[in-house]
Amino acid sequence: MEITLLIKNANQVVTSRGASEKPLSGTGQKALTVIEDGAVAVCGETIALVGSTAEVLDKIQVDDSTKVLDASGKVVLPGLVDPHTHVVFGGSREHELALKLQGVPYLEILARGGGILSSVEATRAASKEELIAGGIKSCQQMLAQGTTTAEAKSGYGLTTKAEIKTLEAIKAVDRAQPVDLIPTFLGAHAVPKEYKENPDGYLDVVIKDMLPQVVEKNLARYCDVFCEEGIFSVEQSRRVLMAARNLGLGLKMHADEISPLGGSELAAELGAVSADHLLVISDQGIENMAAAGVIGVILPGTTFYLCEDHYAPARKMIEAGVPVALATDFNPGSSPNNNLQLIVNIACLYLRMTPPEVINAITINAAHAIGRSEQVGSLEEGKMADLALFAAPNYDYLAYRYGTNLISTVIKKGKIVVEV
Ligand SMILES: [Zn+2]
CATH class of the missing domain: 3.20.20.140 (Metal-dependent hydrolases)
Known part of the structure; x- marks a missing residue:
């Protein structure tokens, strides 16, 4: 599999894995998977792999054609x-x-x-x-x-x-x-x-x-x-x-x-x-x-x-x-x-x-x-590569700061569409 885009070294990759079939409710409303020093590998328009930077680097081949983003100091969420x-x-x-x-x-x-x-x-x-x-x-x-x-x-x-x-x-x-x-x-x-x-x-x-x-x-x-x-x-x-x-x-x-x-x-x-x-x-x-x-x-x-x-x-x-x-x-x-x-x-x-x-x-x-849970809303292998990278040390920071756009990079279908 050709990795076209790799996001690595993120402070946190935050996602709600395994919730594509049924919406989260009750105590499940707060269920998050948080990967410290996380990475997301993208193949074309879809997510190929999500894990710690070490795990992902171990499993994928990166070559000259792979675009690599260093997400140090950033939090990665599914595209909102x-x-x-x-x-x-x-x-x-x-x-x-x-x-x-x-x-x-x-x-x-x-x-x-x-x-x-x-x-x-x-x-x-x-x-x-x-x-x-x-x-x-x-x-x-x-x-x-x-x-x-x-x-x-x-x-x-x-x-x-x-x-x-x-x-x-x-x-x-x-x-x-x-x-x-x-x-x-x-x-x-x-x-x-x-x-x-x-x-x-x-x-x-x-x-x-x-x-x-x-x-x-x-x-x-x-x-x-x-x-x-x-x-x-x-x-x-x-x-x-x-x-x-x-x-x-x-x-x-x-x-x-x-x-x-x-x-x-x-x-x-x-x-x-x-x-x-x-x-x-x-x-x-x-x-x-x-x-x-x-x-x-x-x-x-x-x-x-x-x-x-x-x-x-x-x-x-x-x-x-x-x-x-x-x-x-x-x-x-x-x-x-x-x-x-x-x-x-x-x-x-x-x-x-x-x-x-x-x-x-x-x-x-x-x-x-909106009937799109099979395609978007979480970072999982096979889903659309829609990601939002925030200039924030952790996800709590998103709720703490207000009035400032904290976005550093937005990726839609595997392509960088916003870069601050
Ligand atoms: Zn309305």
């Missing part, structure tokens, strides 16, 4: 996986910050035509090329911060034409740069103003017009719905998700963010891969998600940015056996951040998750949450 983003959108919403500082609640900003609806206007007005250019720029930022795979939702179009345009833009962004994007159709993200008095009429369009076209054009792997008071009820969400499931899409939900409507219970009932947000999840919801194996994708950056004092009950969820993943929720309104390193800090400080739990939540469990 961001399992909940709205990375393709038009416009930006910095003007809403002033309203927020005056204490205007999000649902009121939405009722005034701001919030999601102003991003909808901007996304409808944007050309596909403009959406693609914005998406590429954001993905480059993500890559530079260690993210090598991400989920990407539509949901700022809210017409068949604009939703298809967004999903086609996501596909083009995926092809144009190294970050792999897993597309999710989120036509039921908000009720567009044309259907303000008739949300069920809008859902008819989502179900009868958008979904079949999205599936026929093969533009999405998952379908998501924003189940929330004033947006879509549990019954309405069920309608959309069942239609999507019948067409072969996997299911995701924005659930129990502001009001505990029972979205997490619905996610468990329908066998969704994940339920996301979960700030006000009920005990029953936690129990049902644990029993059904639904991954709880927590988005603490959004809670932080909305200045809320109540975070998702991550400890309770982990203790009850819900596998937890973390994401940025990168979007133009409630979370204009695409850096998972900041999520590491917020999750430790405000969700009270430990660094090993957090690392699994942004690598292997995040990969499970």
